[in-house]
Amino acid sequence: MRQHETGVSRERAEYLSRRRRRKRRVLGCQIGILAAFFLLWEGLARVGIIDSFILSQPTRILETLLNMSQNHLLVHIGVTLYETLTGFLLGVILGLVIAVVLWWSGFASSVAEPYLVVLNSLPKIALGPVIILIAGAGTRAVIFMALAISLVVTVLEMLAGFRSTDPELIKMARTFGASKRQIFAKIVLPANLSTLFNSLKINIGLSLVGVIAGEFLVSKAGLGYLIVYGGQVFQLDLVMSSVLILAVLAALMYESVVLAQRLAERRWGRGA
Known part of the structure; x- marks a missing residue:
């Protein structure tokens, strides 16, 4: 050769x-x-x-974007990004912690599982009025909505991954006297690195959905607010422009997770 x-x-x-x-x-x-x-x-x-009045057209959207760039467009994008990333990170961290607790305690997992399934099936937007009463009408309510959508998905995804870890490896570790903490740190968590990133890929989109739903209800800034405002005053070019910006943001955030996965795989190995 x-x-x-x-x-x-x-x-x-x-x-x-x-x-x-x-x-x-x-x-x-x-x-x-x-x-x-x-x-x-x-x-x-x-x-x-x-009908370009209803569906707009690219040249009109471009003109609208140029006008929006001179009228606090970056502020609205920043608000939506902040709310999305905050809800996303909180959902991932809390979801991972809860999944670890449920994996650690089989009894707690058996008790909580039917409730998790019901919460995952429940349309979170239906809880909007309750969330507003709990968190207040503002940014906290929007972040709470994003958290509510991403949290349960993270718990279910990670718990399923932890449970599917190779049982033979776990038995072998126990044979050599490894504690449960050591089994989790050395076998279970590394084996579910891809599961974690798959969960992140799903949740980054779900968090954005939750933020937009929250902004529809209570926000006075953000892309969701612009969409609602554009619909109310029949500025549908503004609606379509905001939707396109959301599509670009969703793609960029997804690609950021993909890049983070590649870096993690390069650091800890694909077998993790």
């Missing part, structure tokens, strides 16, 4: 080259589909096939 000067075999170099080409093709297709979507949207609006 021939080796290049860098020590990489020809087969390995060809494999990496194919992967890079495939990534470029995928990215090119993604950009092409997005560009085609906006061009089709603009064209259909210009010829009158779709």
Whole structure:
């Protein structure tokens, strides 16, 4: 097997080259589909096939975004980001702690599980008035809404992951006298690193959903507030612009979690 000067075999170099080409093709297709979507949207609006007053059109949205950038757009984006990340982090931390407690105590897990299933199925928006009374009408209520949506999902995802850890590894560790704390720290938690990040990928979107739902109800700032305000005054360009900004924020936050996963896998290994 021939080796290049860098020590990489020809087969390995060809494999990496194919992967890079495939990534470029995928990215090119993604950009092409997005560009085609906006061009089709603009064209259909210009010829009158779709109502640009209701569905707007890319050129009008661009004009609206330029106007919004001069009228505290960054403030509204910052409010939504702050509420989303705060609710997201609180949900992940508290959910992980609760999942550890339930894994540690089989009795507590058996008692809590049906309640967790019911809470996960319950539409959190139905609790909006109660949340407002508890947390007050403001940022705290919005964060509470995001927390309520992401918390139970984290608990259920992580608990299922902890329970599915290879039982043979756990039995072997117990045979060698490992304590429950050592089993969790050395086997269970590392084995569920991918489960944790899968939960984060789900929760970052759910937290944003919770924040927007909360802003619909009580907020006086944020992208959810702009959407409600735009609908009330029939500025639907503002509504569509805010929706597009939300889509970009959701994509950026998701990619941030993906990047964090790659760094963690590089640090602790894919087998974790």
